[in-house]
Amino acid sequence: MKQKLSIVKIGGNVIGDATQLTHVLELFSKMEGHKILVHGGGKKATEISNQLGIQAKMVNGRRITDANSLDVAIMVYGGLVSKKVTSELQYLGTNAIGMSGADANSIMAHKRPVTEVDFGWVGDVDNVNSSNISKLLHAGFTPIFCALTHDGKGQLFNTNADTIASELAIGLSQEFETKLYYCFEKKGVLRDVEDEDSVIPHINSNSYQQLLEEGIIADGMLPKMHNCFHALQNKVNQVCIGDSTMLDNTNTNYTILTL
């Protein structure tokens, strides 16, 4: 029987709030079995960029990662956030290692091809090194991944943290029974976006199609749900969406996605 692995992605809202972050890390620490945490940098990257006088570059409303912005991402995601989360988790008894995709050659990517927009140093994931990550898990370590990947030739990339979480889950599903948790600011997928009490408890491929047709899943939820079903179609066992209290195993008020 496969061993269980939980992959938890925490959102920028949690990273930016010290009290909330500590609470989430406490819940994460108590989770049993092998686990991996994935985080971005929250608002701190924008804050540091502003202080350094680096202007956010936008083309057609999309954010571009130029060389300076990449350096800020490496400093904030890979340094400040990663090391603070790691030291706090060590305090909580979790043997964390803060990593980018370059560490242990974990996540390989290539520069996103230029179409109408050149996104700059943004990487699309090619491959997760499940063998190296598995070695770390079996040695008792808990990898903490930030939103950075590399091309194996010395170049780092900015990569969406949601994508990193789903690619890790997919890559490790061969060996582990994987469960993917997406923590965000809402309690789950809502039937009525204005009503926090309208959490849809369970969505499968059929009801997903129906929710799409009814327009209940729209806007920002579209890429998130796409990521989730992409993971499920690639052997990830279960995906959970909700706010970070879903990591508390007495809470059942969140959305579970299955095929």
Next chain:
Amino acid sequence: MKQKLSIVKIGGNVIGDATQLTHVLELFSKMEGHKILVHGGGKKATEISNQLGIQAKMVNGRRITDANSLDVAIMVYGGLVSKKVTSELQYLGTNAIGMSGADANSIMAHKRPVTEVDFGWVGDVDNVNSSNISKLLHAGFTPIFCALTHDGKGQLFNTNADTIASELAIGLSQEFETKLYYCFEKKGVLRDVEDEDSVIPHINSNSYQQLLEEGIIADGMLPKMHNCFHALQNKVNQVCIGDSTMLDNTNTNYTILTL
């Protein structure tokens, strides 16, 4: 018989020069056996501090690490330098993991006690977790340590990279036959500080005393040599001091220290 372990500390002058850094990493990649790299942040930390408008605080001519300076150290040593060195080493075929002392709970420290000077968030090393570091080495990974430690309660510290290198060497000498390399800007310990060709090829405890009495070892070399002999007295096999070309095994022009 014990397995061999090389611990290489590279200086700020190397970190600050991309061409020289690549060359040193190439030499490091070719070194056989288990190995660990230790680095600081070079001038980049000062550069980023200046850009962020953080003034270096000095008391009695000693640099103080306040909360803002610690954040810069975490961003630059633990983020920018660590991840760039790691991604470059991956390209060179070395399975590097960029770490602080918090990662894998590797290096525990306590805040330096306040005497005439409160150094701020500077940590003095208490303990190296040789068991966790050894697990990483045996799994085929090469730890890359930056100049950061932690107290196990969520607090990170700025810690001298020379000290980190010697403490790692001492901590791992129980299990490994350790050789410690201190790379700096000179070819070795010089008999005449003005003459680069006056490298002293071998120093032991006796000749060390003599060199101290003759005043040949003085100023900045004093703490460095003290660190070296402290390591040798604690079961480190050999310490080498020279510029980074000493990592090339055809070069013999550097200083070897033994007990």
